[in-house]
Amino acid sequence: MSDGQPMPDLQKSRDHRRIPIAKVGVKDISYPIVVQDKNRSLQHTVARVDMYVDLPHQFKGTHMSRFVEILNRYREQVALDRLEDILREMRQKLGAETAHLRVEFPYFIDKAAPVSKARSLMEYTCEFDACLRGETLDFVLGVKVPVTSLCPCSKELSRFGAHNQRSIMTVKVRYTDFIWIEDLVALIEQCGSSPLYALLKRADEKHVTEQAYQNPRFVEDMVREAYLRLAAQENITWFSVEAENFESIHNHSAYAAVELDRRGSGR
Ligand SMILES: Nc1nc2c(ncn2[C@@H]2O[C@H](COP(=O)(O)OP(=O)(O)OP(=O)(O)O)[C@@H](O)[C@H]2O)c(=O)[nH]1
Numbered sequence: 001m002s003d004g005q006p007m008p009d010l011q012k013s014r015d016h017r018r019i020p021i022a023k024v025g026v027k028d029i030s031y032p033i034v035v036q037d038k039n040r041s042l043q044h045t046v047a048r049v050d051m052y053v054d055l056p057h058q059f060k061g062t063h064m065s066r067f068v069e070i071l072n073r074y075r076e077q078v079a080l081d082r083l084e085d086i087l088r089e090m091r092q093k094l095g096a097e098t099a100h101l102r103v104e105f106p107y108f109i110d111k112a113a114p115v116s117k118a119r120s121l122m123e124y125t126c127e128f129d130a131c132l133r134g135e136t137l138d139f140v141l142g143v144k145v146p147v148t149s150l151c152p153c154s155k156e157l158s159r160f161g162a163h164n165q166r167s168i169m170t171v172k173v174r175y176t177d178f179i180w181i182e183d184l185v186a187l188i189e190q191c192g193s194s195p196l197y198a199l200l201k202r203a204d205e206k207h208v209t210e211q212a213y214q215n216p217r218f219v220e221d222m223v224r225e226a227y228l229r230l231a232a233q234e235n236i237t238w239f240s241v242e243a244e245n246f247e248s249i250h251n252h253s254a255y256a257a258v259e260l261d262r263r264g265s266g267r
Pocket residue numbers: 009011060061062063064065066
């Protein structure tokens with residue numbers, strides 16, 4: 001305080017409502033991170049970061065500045081292999097039992113167009129969602145994969161064409177051995193009618209249009225195809241897949257979701 005008196009610390013004071021808080025902290029901090037890249041070793045990107053801890057009922061508030069202090073101590077090193085260190089430090093510095101750290105970031109994959117082979121960077125929104133409770137680290141990798149879907153019903157009924165649209169497939173996985181984002185994207189891209197590319201020349205455009213027409217998929221087909229492919233990977237202990245088709249003939253989306261949990265099944 002400018003008059004030399006100690007500043008009051010309201011956060012530390014007692015709360016009498018006897019209500020513990022499961023998650024309190026900072027949300028949506030923009031921060032540079034480093035992600036392992038299958039083809040280029042490392043990829044630098046900028047994440048939106050959420051950091052939360054639990055707060056016992058007797059405390060009025062958490063110490064918000066400490067979350068940002070911790071993040072800044074890991075400057076240049078906020079990466080998958082440091083998440084557990086960051087979570088441990090959050091728990092310790094905030095006197096909490098549970099810590100949550102979620103980073104959502106754009107990740108870029110260099111793809112070749114199907115015919116011209118023209119190369120371009122395609123953006124995928126990814127997330128690392130980690131939680132440390134006791135000695136258990138829970139980690140979920142999430143990726144949003146945009147694809148084209150073409151409606152089988154529309155194709156069946158129509159003399160010409162079929163309605164088609166951009167769809168977003170959201171996959172989340174828990175696993176035992178490292179999974180590349182690139183491999184997860186490639187797996188999910190097989191589940192729509194056609195993959196998306198940032199750059200298509202005319203020959204490519206003809207190819208993806210015909211590919212989608214030959215490969216019609218309901219939203220149900222998309223999540224079922226993803227289920228089969230993900231369930232075939234022993235390494236994956238849990239997954240969820242959502243598909244949202246932004247229908248071109250409706251002002252609403254078609255949606256489907258599936259989930260498989262093998263944790264505790266001895267596999
Ligand atoms: N707990 C809490 N703090 C908030 C909130 N909104 C803003 N803050 C501010 O977060 C700032 C930092 O608080 P602390 O982390 O306790 O700061 P500090 O006491 O200087 O730091 P420490 O000595 O490490 O506890 C304060 O200025 C708070 O007012 C809120 O909703 N809850």
